[in-house]
Amino acid sequence: MFSYEAPQDLLKDRVILVTGAGDGIGRAAAHAYAAHGATVVLLGRTLEKLEKVYDELEAAGAAQPAIVPLNLETAAEHDYIELANQLDDTFGRLDGLLHNAGILGVRTPLDNYDPIIWNQVMQVNVNAPFMLTQTLMPLLKRSDDASVIFTSSGVGRKGRAHWGAYAISKFATEGMSQVLADELENISAIRVNCINPGATRTAMRAYAYPAEDPERNPTPEQIMPLYLYLMGPDSKAVNGQSLDAQGDGHA
Template identity: 55%
Template sequence: MFDYEIKENSLHNKVILVTGAGDGIGKQAAKTYAQLGATVILLGRTVDKLEKVYDEIVEAGHPEPAIVPLDMKGATKQNYIDLVNTIVDQFGKLDGALLNASILGELTPFTTIHEQTFDDVMQVNVKAQMLISQALIPALVESKGSLVFTSSGVGNKGRAYWGPYSMSKFATESMMELIADEYEDTGLRTNAINPGGTKTPMRATAYPAEDPATVATPEQIMPLYVYLMSDDSKEINGQTIKAQPQRK
């Protein structure tokens, strides 16, 4: 899967939701999925960023995407139910969802973690992921589709100062494994991607002194993102997979 050969139109006619689609990995995944023939639902909190991604996809001649402005910090269970109902009503199905949106919070010693920071990170990175997954699962079971979470290297091995973000990614991997186990006989496959060090705004915030040239670009890690949305990954379930297996 790490040397997966992306084929032209390998996602032809698929409908795929991407959260955090306005920037970084989510933006690149949305553009890549569209390039390969998918109709992409762009979900994010910043309309201007989503519109730029929309314009880039349309100008490239790919299937017209849809924009869903939604702040996962304040979204409710009903918001997610309405989202999925609208997607199915408008497009007839949902084949995949990349849950990419998350927030870093702040890097700080454990004893100085601010309660509000903890609550915000858990709201976006854990509770919102649970609520949107609950809404997505019936449609994805119907299509025998793919649900992909986003983890991190600090999601299975705690690291000093990474506090709420690390805890949230441990929870993400647990959530993925629970869903994968519960739905293993339905055709729905559920996995998580650890993207590794990638040139994104979040990475720059976490590592301000790092040379961006030393880390992968979002485009370079796309083979795994495409593989897990393609029919070639139908037998893969319940795994957290590194997009850059060579990196520790």
């Protein structure tokens, strides 16, 4: 397990947006970032889940979070612009962006793959992070030390039968992360990296592997060290990398 130990004030006064913050890994990241001093912007599609996380963070004494209910499958350009304007009015900048929301689609041969589901997966996993990154870039550029993190998967590095649009969307995610990292290298204070969470005990994992004992995988909370490391100033010099949250690498 990645062994980075984050100082308590790692993210003090930083404003960090997490997509898919209502459940699974995104919920754990929102908690971890808030516990280390960040003001977290909770973006997701299910308002009740976001409100629950909001209440949990408030009860834990975190900086007051913000909630952005947004369905990344159907969001249009004006929704992204409105979000950027709201964040600009409220915070004036953005110090961190965790692209975490994702959907699995179906597991079936490409031969058989439903084009409607293909488009849904590409919309949520690839097009939405592109739109969000592009629209929020002016706010990220106003930060002294901004971090953008994309979420990949093992099947986004080595294709595997029947993983269809999900695997291909994660290859695209790795590509987007690398292209953006290279474009911003040396011309901005923004670093861009990618995390492969590895098998993690969430609803998505249970859906993909219904016969698996969930206990054999770590909880989202247990894989947070890399999420903290890449979001905080200790990773300032790290750009264009794709790292495993459950790897034995070291910071």
